[in-house]
Amino acid sequence: MSRPYYIAGNWKMHKTRAEAAELAGALVAQLKDGKHKYLVAPSFTSLETVGAIVRGTNILLGAQDCAAEEQGAHTGEVSVLQLKDLGVQTVILGHSERRHIYKEDDELINKKVKLALKHGLDVILCVGELLEEREAGNAEAVCETQAVKGLEGVSAADLSKVTIAYEPVWAIGTGKTATPEDADAIHAFVRKVIAKLYGSGAAEKIIIQYGGSVKPENAARLMAKENIDGALVGGAALKAETFVPIAKFA
């Protein structure tokens, strides 16, 4: 089955509003004839600015995280209701920096996933193993646990609003990329996990992005693999000159 390619840029904690606006404007201009599905996820502080620039274009607006609660006494957190108010369509959850630097566990991530879906947002759920987990032969087990626990209680109907991003932690921001073969093997495995949970039809449909030092030079080789349906891009998403060639990979 042919799945659409989905290329997303995670701008992390980079860019002032003016810088974000400049990049968003360049992407709108340069991707307007792009054939795939696109998303940018700026910092919370730039969502409104970037949202006004990408609205009505072929680029979706994403947030990098959200709170696990709708509202209340949660200093420093940002609610899905506030994200929706800014026109956010998708939220990235379970990013490895949230898991490993900010110690988010699968239970918390699952709460966020369910809350975002309940409020009509799409979700990019990130999974991926640490280097020591890969070296111990546990890459599949780690990804399975993160996918199963992250999706606990998510209905089959809501799964259609979920994208999985496989991001081996050792490949994020390190310049090391998983080989297309290694990445594809985990993607195929994650698809099997989805098949066990939701059936083979859902597994065939779900988009699984690869993330971890995707660059213009390696994008096409990764995307050529049967189970790699797009990319979640960090460092190379910060400049139009590196994101656009990935987004328009040939």
Ligand code: PEP
């Ligand atoms: C990421 O943080 O999601 C990511 C994949 O980063 P990078 O492309 O810089 O490795």
